[in-house]
Amino acid sequence: MLAAAGLTLSACGTSPRDAVRQKVQQFADAARTHDYKTICTQVLAPSLAARAASAGLTCEQAMAIALGSVRNPTISVGQVTVKGNSASAIVLSVAADQQASLNTLDLVHTGSGWRITSLQAPTGAG
Numbered sequence: 001m002l003a004a005a006g007l008t009l010s011a012c013g014t015s016p017r018d019a020v021r022q023k024v025q026q027f028a029d030a031a032r033t034h035d036y037k038t039i040c041t042q043v044l045a046p047s048l049a050a051r052a053a054s055a056g057l058t059c060e061q062a063m064a065i066a067l068g069s070v071r072n073p074t075i076s077v078g079q080v081t082v083k084g085n086s087a088s089a090i091v092l093s094v095a096a097d098q099q100a101s102l103n104t105l106d107l108v109h110t111g112s113g114w115r116i117t118s119l120q121a122p123t124g125a126g
Helices: 002-012 016-032 036-043 046-054 059-067
Strands: 074-083 086-094 101-110 113-120
Touching: 016 036, 016 074, 016 086, 016 101, 016 113, 036 059, 046 059, 046 113
Parallel strands: none
Antiparallel strands: 074 086, 086 101, 101 113
16 A cells, blocks of 8 residues: 555655645635635645634634635645654744734644644744
């Protein structure tokens, strides 16, 4: 199974780090266009998307609340670390009328590819 996965990755020319970068970029693109359905179904890990339900909201409603006022967001991906089925990416987030922030995104590799499991706020954020 691992050999087949390795051949698939090699055939596509995508390393695990590149795949993580692509997933973070997909998140940024979907946030920019307010495409919360894509964020909930293709970007977030099911466990993270389910947290919204525990608060009585759909994932899409939670994303609309969290990202609805964000205008023109961009994310620059810095260091990406992959360890087995886990990864982290240091990202610089910038949006109109908001202070830039340096965050760490944690990801997990699922049967559907890499998915974001958490966003860690920068140290000292409050």
